[in-house]
Amino acid sequence: MIVEPKNQSFVSMTVREALRDGMAEEMQRDKTVFLMGEEVAEYNGAYKISQGLLDMFGAKRVVDTPITEHGFAGLGVGAAFGGLRPIVEFMTFNFSMQAIDQIINSAAKTLYMSGGQMGCPIVFRGPNGAASRVGAQHSHCYASWYAHCPGLKVISPYSAGDAKALLKAAIRDPNPVIFLENELLYGHSFDDVSSDPEHVLPIGKALIRREGKDVTLVAFSLMVGKALEAAEQLAEQGIDAEVIDLRTLRPLDIETIVQSVKKTNRVVSIEESWPFAGIGSEIAAIMMEHAFDYLDAPVVRVTGADVPMPYAANLEHLALPQVDAIVEAAKAVCYRGD
Amino acid sequence: MAYPISPEKALEAYGDMFLIRRFEERAAQLYGMGLIAGFCHLYIGQEAVVVGVQSILKPQDSLITAYRDHGHMLAAGMDPKGVMAELTGRSGGYSRGKGGSMHMFSREKNFFGGHGIVGAQVPIGTGLAFAHKYNEDEGVCITSMGDGAANQGQVYESYNMAALWKLPVVYVIENNGYSMGTSIARSAAGPNFFGRGQGWDIPGEKVDGMQLLKVQEAAKRAVEHARSGKGPYILEMDTYRYRGHSMSDPAKYRSKEEVEDVKQNRDPIDHFRAYMITTLKVSEAQIKTIEDKVKAVVAEAVEFSKTSPEPDPSELYTDILKEGSATL
Numbered sequence A: 001m002i003v004e005p006k007n008q009s010f011v012s013m014t015v016r017e018a019l020r021d022g023m024a025e026e027m028q029r030d031k032t033v034f035l036m037g038e039e040v041a042e043y044n045g046a047y048k049i050s051q052g053l054l055d056m057f058g059a060k061r062v063v064d065t066p067i068t069e070h071g072f073a074g075l076g077v078g079a080a081f082g083g084l085r086p087i088v089e090f091m092t093f094n095f096s097m098q099a100i101d102q103i104i105n106s107a108a109k110t111l112y113m114s115g116g117q118m119g120c121p122i123v124f125r126g127p128n129g130a131a132s133r134v135g136a137q138h139s140h141c142y143a144s145w146y147a148h149c150p151g152l153k154v155i156s157p158y159s160a161g162d163a164k165a166l167l168k169a170a171i172r173d174p175n176p177v178i179f180l181e182n183e184l185l186y187g188h189s190f191d192d193v194s195s196d197p198e199h200v201l202p203i204g205k206a207l208i209r210r211e212g213k214d215v216t217l218v219a220f221s222l223m224v225g226k227a228l229e230a231a232e233q234l235a236e237q238g239i240d241a242e243v244i245d246l247r248t249l250r251p252l253d254i255e256t257i258v259q260s261v262k263k264t265n266r267v268v269s270i271e272e273s274w275p276f277a278g279i280g281s282e283i284a285a286i287m288m289e290h291a292f293d294y295l296d297a298p299v300v301r302v303t304g305a306d307v308p309m310p311y312a313a314n315l316e317h318l319a320l321p322q323v324d325a326i327v328e329a330a331k332a333v334c335y336r337g338d
Numbered sequence B: 001m002a003y004p005i006s007p008e009k010a011l012e013a014y015g016d017m018f019l020i021r022r023f024e025e026r027a028a029q030l031y032g033m034g035l036i037a038g039f040c041h042l043y044i045g046q047e048a049v050v051v052g053v054q055s056i057l058k059p060q061d062s063l064i065t066a067y068r069d070h071g072h073m074l075a076a077g078m079d080p081k082g083v084m085a086e087l088t089g090r091s092g093g094y095s096r097g098k099g100g101s102m103h104m105f106s107r108e109k110n111f112f113g114g115h116g117i118v119g120a121q122v123p124i125g126t127g128l129a130f131a132h133k134y135n136e137d138e139g140v141c142i143t144s145m146g147d148g149a150a151n152q153g154q155v156y157e158s159y160n161m162a163a164l165w166k167l168p169v170v171y172v173i174e175n176n177g178y179s180m181g182t183s184i185a186r187s188a189a190g191p192n193f194f195g196r197g198q199g200w201d202i203p204g205e206k207v208d209g210m211q212l213l214k215v216q217e218a219a220k221r222a223v224e225h226a227r228s229g230k231g232p233y234i235l236e237m238d239t240y241r242y243r244g245h246s247m248s249d250p251a252k253y254r255s256k257e258e259v260e261d262v263k264q265n266r267d268p269i270d271h272f273r274a275y276m277i278t279t280l281k282v283s284e285a286q287i288k289t290i291e292d293k294v295k296a297v298v299a300e301a302v303e304f305s306k307t308s309p310e311p312d313p314s315e316l317y318t319d320i321l322k323e324g325s326a327t328l
Ligand SMILES: Cc1ncc(C[n+]2csc(CCOP(=O)(O)OP(=O)(O)O)c2C)c(N)n1
Pocket: A038, A067, A069, A091, A095, A098, B068, B116, B117, B118, B119, B145, B146, B147, B148, B149, B150, B176, B178, B179, B180, B245
């Protein structure tokens, strides 16, 4: 249910505050919504996303769990089957690997297996992707893993306003939603946060963050910022890049990408994760299916290196997509070498 | 009168504990200087646990733990230079800079990591024990975990298999009272981790993990049990971490008094030092010699960790698969 109220004003806040406000408003609105996870209550969240929520809502609705991801993910699914709307925080999505069986086999598939009787209104949220210098087991983007699975919705916002309005949409959604945040964005401020508690964004709608006519840069989460930076640099070199912030990965907003490509005829996809079977692979396939006649160059993927994340500072830098690589890729699809 | 430990062995164990303490203090400094980054979990306060257990092991025995692993590596005899250089992300580190604080290994010393996922090391350690039994090498695997990790489901799946197949594994639960900011009272129903193997008849005991000799004594019993083919054993070590969970934790969930009280009254190093002097009649001078030696070793490790070069960029794509497989 999408509500687009009038007279709304937009304020500036950090992604961290926006997520907290989004949860607080939904908890206020709906008594069945509760938050559960490691360190979410008394510690106010490992990354302070749930700051103040215990004080506001009490221990019944803001629940510290033991370190038992598989257990509390499954418990959350059961609570959702039982009529509640759990928000399950993973301290980071790396630890959702402990729980992935419950997320996919129980949360995502049960509606189908029950012929539509069941349903699992649950949000799994937390930071996803590389943080900084924490090594392979703590730096991993799971976007394509979850986006692979029917029965799930997968959201990965960039700005604070989107984080809040899409988290609210996720909480209100009757399906299991994977909500992928980014630790490095938590402290960033954006001035696009609606103060209207009824402002909710549609899941499955991308946003054109920068209009351009020469090449389409497709990104999500932290990489949107890199794409925007790259677009600035490209502008200096006479290339006018359009930047699409996907916002939702499943269902993917194919229409917005196709419309953009009809104009630019060129696509570069950018993601932090590994290249093989990534979001970029899907975008390339979709371009073949939906926009083949409009392409003037093969789709190019800018991705993380095809290796587990190294710890060393210099190697980590090499493993992650950098602005330079995006600029180079955009020039390549525009056939503009130096 | 026979003491449980000779003065020579005592000095050795003291040196090992002192090495861990000193190493960790210097690591904290390097972190403050920005030379170490990311997560870095210090072992200060828990030294007697790993040194006590390690001191009674045989060369074929193996050791595995989570991310609070610097102490385990030093106790296992790994080179402090290589450990510190891994912390700084340099090519001279045990993982050539690619693993960092939480992910280090030494096949030579039978140290199997260094794992960042809470609880994941427990089935792996059980598998190492499976291999000991399979290979009939008479080895025992010491599988360390925290009190928080002890709540993961895979721990109990491991207990079942280890008991079922009588695997030579000793589960060492390093109960330092907290998993990050959560006290055990708020995370564990029933405070007795040592008793959680009861359903499978796995013997368990609670040990004062701040007293080296108590740890040694219990570890001997446990390891002997496992080595003799009787299956797993659980040791719950009552211990304490002095620092925050990692370098970014201000540790507001506990009082200064609580920490000070342990430091004043239960410090494993002070306690053992006093024992050596009063009971074993070891001299201050002997102790000082050991301490000076350790300080020099750590200073050398720090220097090495600063001067060892960063890994070559080509290292980004090495070590992903082993050579020699049958693909293509
Ligand atoms: C599966 C998983 N969940 C959560 C985390 C985040 N985390 C890292 S350490 C830790 C606390 C573990 O406490 P404990 O097992 O008592 O060990 P200690 O840190 O006290 O040595 C948590 C929650 C993680 N690394 N892995």
